[in-house]
């Protein structure tokens with residue numbers, strides 16, 4: 001039936017084309033297996049675009065029907081999806097990870113140290129060695145790195161290695177000496193200097209203790225930031241990402257991105273959320289910055305409610321199952337509430353980080369109160385599409401409130417499969433059923449904007465897609481009691497990274513599916529993500545990325 005409809009549509013298009021002799025197009029992708037994103041099926045066909053928009057989707061576009069000059073790419077049956085969007089990715093951080101020593105995804109401490117050692121051998125004596133992304137969760141050594149590990153091969157270069165979550169660094173003795181940190185140094189407010197049984201610092205500095213070394217690390221300049229953005233963009237389009245929602249940043253970042261755009265180097269679309277505080281107040285004053293080309297839009301504010309589950313900072317209603325505490329809140333209510341009402345009046349979206357069930361409840365309370373107040377003053381914008389970033393643990397009663405208040409959960413499948421190694425310890429078997437509850441949320445009629453939280457996670461569409469449909473870690477492992485029933489269908493996973501993020505950024509009219517009139521944004525893979533066996537998803541490869549009708553990456 002669907003197939004029949006398609007033939008009718010393409011016949012209609014073909015007739016109208018014939019009347020105008022030849023079709024003036026820039027780019028033609030022929031012989032592709034097309035997933036339009038409108039349903040879970042594919043068909044073999046051709047897509048043509050002119051400037052930034054799709055102007056033809058159908059079975060074939062005969063040579064005789066297009067004018068000379070179009071770039072034609074024969075896809076030999078490869079798989080075309082609507083452009084993938086990462087609805088939560090820290091673009092500058094992704095770039096800095098690429099520019100510095102990237103320690104993400106290394107599965108043991110010994111290998112991590114080996115990588116640092118090799119990197120050091122490419123550097124001069126005295127150069128700063130700055131690495132990011134190590135995570136001990138799956139290391140067989142089952143311990144943090146220490147300064148002595150680093151001293152053994154780096155006695156003369158300052159070394160700083162940041163944990164993937166950004167909440168801790170390990171440094172070598174050279175850095176401790178520079179910063180005058182020794183056995184007598186006291187822990188700063190909101191952080192600690194890890195010490196061994198003899199009272200000697202181990203080199204691990206947690207949270208606010210990281211500030212003790214900040215002044216000694218060479219300062220990053222605007223040029224560095226620009227290079228990081230460019231590097232992040234380049235890396236993202238090579239993986240098939242055509243858009244990113246950036247959760248937090250400054251007006252300096254926006255000015256750099258504008259410059260990159262004016263140089264025609266903004267290869268992926270950016271939907272930008274400014275950070276709470278001074279940037280938020282500035283945006284509230286001037287109102288949303290909506291780009292008619294949809295390349296760089298700024299119409300949202302990123303706020304924070306609580307911490308993260310791994311470090312037991314997520315705010316829970318009841319105590320942690322493995323710790324005598326309920327987590328922490330990170331906000332000043334008297335500053336937050338007035339910003340919310342102003343944002344609603346100006347059509348500015350709010351996206352608040354909330355992980356724990358208490359964190360999520362408090363944010364729902366804020367949002368609800370704001371909506372009630374706006375309605376009282378006849379100021380209520382229909383469908384403000386406010387979001388909760390992460391939405392990790394939500395009681396069933398509060399899941400209902402997402403529906404009633406029309407809040408968009410913005411979630412990262414890779415968090416679930418990373419956290420499955422400790423989430424049951426933290427939450428216990430009852431509460432785990434309310435965690436990463438994708439299936440429950442979707443069954444109640446919600447959409448989920450899918451993201452990666454890179455550079456906290458790796459930030460690869462294959463990993464996210466795999467995580468969404470399997471809920472198992474990359475080795476296929478999951479723990480007893482882990483709620484596999486929350487996993488998604490392939491089509492739901494596809495929507496999570498295409499049309500649903502488009503709705504979350506108010507752009508579903510112009511992107512998110514492959515349809516005539518929408519932007520020509522495509523992610524093209526060598527494998528059929530919708531049908532291949534689960535484990536093969538991770539082996540699929542992005543071979544071509546098209547944004548705004550232009551090839552921005554080709555293998």
Ligand SMILES: [Zn+2]
Pocket residue numbers: 088090247453
């Ligand atoms: Zn984040």
